[in-house]
Amino acid sequence: MRTTSRRLIAAFALTPLLAGCFAPGDDGASGGNGSQGRLRIALAIPPVQALSPYSNDATLLSKLSVAEGLTVLGRNGAAAPALAKSWKQDNATTWTFELRKAEFQDGTPLTAKSVVDALGHASAAEPKPRVLSDVTLTAKADDADTVTLTTKSPDPVLPLRLASPALAILSAKAYAKDGTASPVGTGTGPFVIRKLSGKTSATLDRFDGYWGGKAKAPGLDVTWIPDGTARANALRGGEADIAEWIPTSQAKLLKPDTRHVVSSVRTDSLILNTGKGVFTDPGLRAAAREAVDGTDLVDSVFGGYADPAQGLFGPAVPWAADRRVAVTGRAEAATPAQVKAETKGKTLRLAAITNRAELPEAATVLQQRLEKAGFTVKLDVREYTQMEAGLLAGRYDALVFSRVTLLDTGDAVAYLASDFTSDGVYNIARLKDAGVDKAIRAAAAEGDTERRQQKIMRAEAEILRTDAVVPLVHERVVQGVAADVEGVVLDPRERSLIDLDTHLK
Numbered sequence: 001m002r003t004t005s006r007r008l009i010a011a012f013a014l015t016p017l018l019a020g021c022f023a024p025g026d027d028g029a030s031g032g033n034g035s036q037g038r039l040r041i042a043l044a045i046p047p048v049q050a051l052s053p054y055s056n057d058a059t060l061l062s063k064l065s066v067a068e069g070l071t072v073l074g075r076n077g078a079a080a081p082a083l084a085k086s087w088k089q090d091n092a093t094t095w096t097f098e099l100r101k102a103e104f105q106d107g108t109p110l111t112a113k114s115v116v117d118a119l120g121h122a123s124a125a126e127p128k129p130r131v132l133s134d135v136t137l138t139a140k141a142d143d144a145d146t147v148t149l150t151t152k153s154p155d156p157v158l159p160l161r162l163a164s165p166a167l168a169i170l171s172a173k174a175y176a177k178d179g180t181a182s183p184v185g186t187g188t189g190p191f192v193i194r195k196l197s198g199k200t201s202a203t204l205d206r207f208d209g210y211w212g213g214k215a216k217a218p219g220l221d222v223t224w225i226p227d228g229t230a231r232a233n234a235l236r237g238g239e240a241d242i243a244e245w246i247p248t249s250q251a252k253l254l255k256p257d258t259r260h261v262v263s264s265v266r267t268d269s270l271i272l273n274t275g276k277g278v279f280t281d282p283g284l285r286a287a288a289r290e291a292v293d294g295t296d297l298v299d300s301v302f303g304g305y306a307d308p309a310q311g312l313f314g315p316a317v318p319w320a321a322d323r324r325v326a327v328t329g330r331a332e333a334a335t336p337a338q339v340k341a342e343t344k345g346k347t348l349r350l351a352a353i354t355n356r357a358e359l360p361e362a363a364t365v366l367q368q369r370l371e372k373a374g375f376t377v378k379l380d381v382r383e384y385t386q387m388e389a390g391l392l393a394g395r396y397d398a399l400v401f402s403r404v405t406l407l408d409t410g411d412a413v414a415y416l417a418s419d420f421t422s423d424g425v426y427n428i429a430r431l432k433d434a435g436v437d438k439a440i441r442a443a444a445a446e447g448d449t450e451r452r453q454q455k456i457m458r459a460e461a462e463i464l465r466t467d468a469v470v471p472l473v474h475e476r477v478v479q480g481v482a483a484d485v486e487g488v489v490l491d492p493r494e495r496s497l498i499d500l501d502t503h504l505k
Contacts, residue, residue: 037504038219039485041497042231042243045355046199046224048385051183054125056388058165059407063497064204064220067168067187070097070115070147071159073410073493079159083110083169083188084147092154099145102211104171105185105192112141118169119149121181129166131408133425134417134444156447157411164408165495190215190500199385200224216487216503226383228357235480241504242488243480244497247357248303251478262490263316264477265406267309268294268359270366270398270470275430277397278343278375282331285467288398290333291373292366294472301362306473312460313405313412314474316492319453325461339374348375351391352400353384362472363400391428399428402475404494412456413444420463429468436462 043063049055053067061067070087074080084097102110116139122129123137136152151158161167174186184193190210195203204220223240225231228247234240235258251259270292272279279285295308313320334342348370352363360381367377380387380396391399408414417440418424422432439462443455463469481488487501 036218038221039217039498039502039504040239040241041220041222042225042234042240043222044224044226044228044231044245046226046383046385047196048388049180051193051196051202052181053166053168053170053183054122054127054129054181056384058129058168059495061168061183061187061189062165062495064222065189065191065215065498065500066193066204067165067170067183067189069162069164069167069169070099071163073160073163073495077406077410079163079410082163083115084162087159090148093151095149095158096142097147097149099147100211102188103209104173105187105189105207105209106171106173107209108171108173110169110188111144112147113144114171115139115147115169116141117172117175119167121175121179122167125179125181127425129164130418130424130426131161131164131166131414133423134414134421134440135161154445154447156445156452157409157413160411161409161414163410164414166408191220191498213500215500217498220498226355232480235482238482240480241482241485242497245356246478246480248301248305248478249357251303251305254478254480255483257483258480260479260481260488260490261305262477262479262492264404264475264492264494265314265316266402266404266475266477266494267312267314268306268356268362268400268402268472268475269309269312270472271401271429272468272470273394273397273399273428273430274466274468275394275432277394278346278348279397281334281342282467283334284339284342286331286333287335287339287373288370288375289330289467289470291369292470292472293369297362297365297473301358301365302473302475305476305478307476309471309473311457311464311471312416312469313457316474317406317412320457323454323457325457327461327464329465330467334374336372336374343375346376348377348397349380349395350377350398350400351380351382351387351396353387353402354381355384356402359400359402366400392426394430400472401428406493407495410493413440413452413459416440416456416459416463417444420468431463431466431468433462433466433468436466439463 047057051057068082070084071079072082085100087097119139138150140148170186174181191204192207202222206215231243232246232250235243298306352359367379370377405415418426439459443459446452484505489496
């Protein structure tokens with residue numbers, strides 16, 4: 001089983017499943033095992049915005065090898081060539097990228113103008129993609145095959161940033177006048193989306209015009225199954241060839257040769273709304289932090305498929321532990337009596353998403369601990385797609401959430417900037433703290449890798465000081481893969497799953 005992508009597109013947060021739930025291909029294929037070698041894939045989180053690259057759906061485009069950016073994350077976490085075959089830094093704010101010869105899935109050629117238009121649409125999107133939350137990017141076509149990118153301030157990791165699925169380059173056909181973007185038939189990857197059926201299924205065929213060669217699988221039949229037990233049942237019952245994010249309670253029920261454990265950069269945390277409600281008070285945030293402890297969740301909820309949280313970044317981020325900075329300056333925690341007095345008549349609204357099966361169970365445990373600390377807690381458990389707007393609008397006081405910390409760029413600064421700066425586009429905690437902003441800006445401006453990592457850990461300490469986020473555990477993800485499937489990408493960053501080599505034996 002492969003643990004990293006080969007040339008992935010480049011070089012790189014119910015009832016048992018019933019038969020017939022997988023979408024057939026457009027060519028009349030049944031989608032069944034052995035049906036012309038098509039792969040049946042059960043994914044966890046349904047599309048929020050019709051697979052828009054500007055939403056959380058962007059990761060699906062890379063998982064299914066539909067669309068590509070100028071670069072891709074290589075096996076060592078560095079930027080590798082994708083639609084750009086090479087690049088060079090001209091000065092602190094200017095980079096030049098040379099494009100390879102490639103074709104969009106609608107038959108039009110990739111050109112420098114295509115890249116300029118695509119990046120322009122991403123920069124103008126509302127809300128802006130998380131990966132652009134801390135940078136202003138301008139693109140200019142020098143000739144048909146050369147693009148110059150300029151940033152308002154120095155961005156030492158621009159090639160890494162461009163590997164984000166949110167910055168996928170789509171054909172002109174993808175972009176509508178209302179600012180939306182559709183990847184259906186408009187990407188450059190080895191698989192083309194033929195049909196998207198709302199939030200339930202999608203049919204993909206191999207794109208034979210792919211510049212990197214033909215994929216080994218003729219197509220993908222994708223079904224979104226939010227319930228983790230149902231995904232596991234689909235794999236066990238032969239209804240799925242690949243089932244992502246198997247709940248830890250189901251993992252040991254799988255045959256050993258179909259269970260694959262991946263040390264993930266995913267951290268599960270309790271996020272507190274610092275912008276309004278009970279947790280505007282630092283003392284109450286500190287009380288919540290002292291009340292919750294993820295250590296025993298590792299075994300009781302995650303069945304041993306996790307590690308106790310040490311901070312925002314866990315064991316799958318190998319440089320974090322040695323550079324971790326002690327957290328100082330935290331507020332004094334309110335006592336249970338003080339919590340009851342200060343929150344009298346107020347109910348703490350605690351949210352958890354169902355798409356990762358362990359989170360509701362963890363939220364129930366945290367609810368009990370918060371109530372013991374003096375809070376009155378109401379638990380709201382739903383699918384992420386039903387909850388996202390409310391989370392971003394600050395309608396909840398707290399959230400039990402699972403976040404892939406290196407998802408957006410492979411560089412931790414983008415995660416910190418989008419989630420914790422005052423103007424971060426994914427700032428669910430609604431944190432506005434000058435010390436945090438300053439520390440993240442310092443990390444963003446640092447070009448030396450080792451010093452950048454050290455400044456990232458200083459920023460982590462500043463964030464933890466505020467108690468806006470309380471890390472609980474670092475997950476180990478269980479991926480279910482049928483024994484007759486080869487070449488699935490087991491990616492700690494969770495942005496890859498299917499590539500050119502993934503196929504039925």
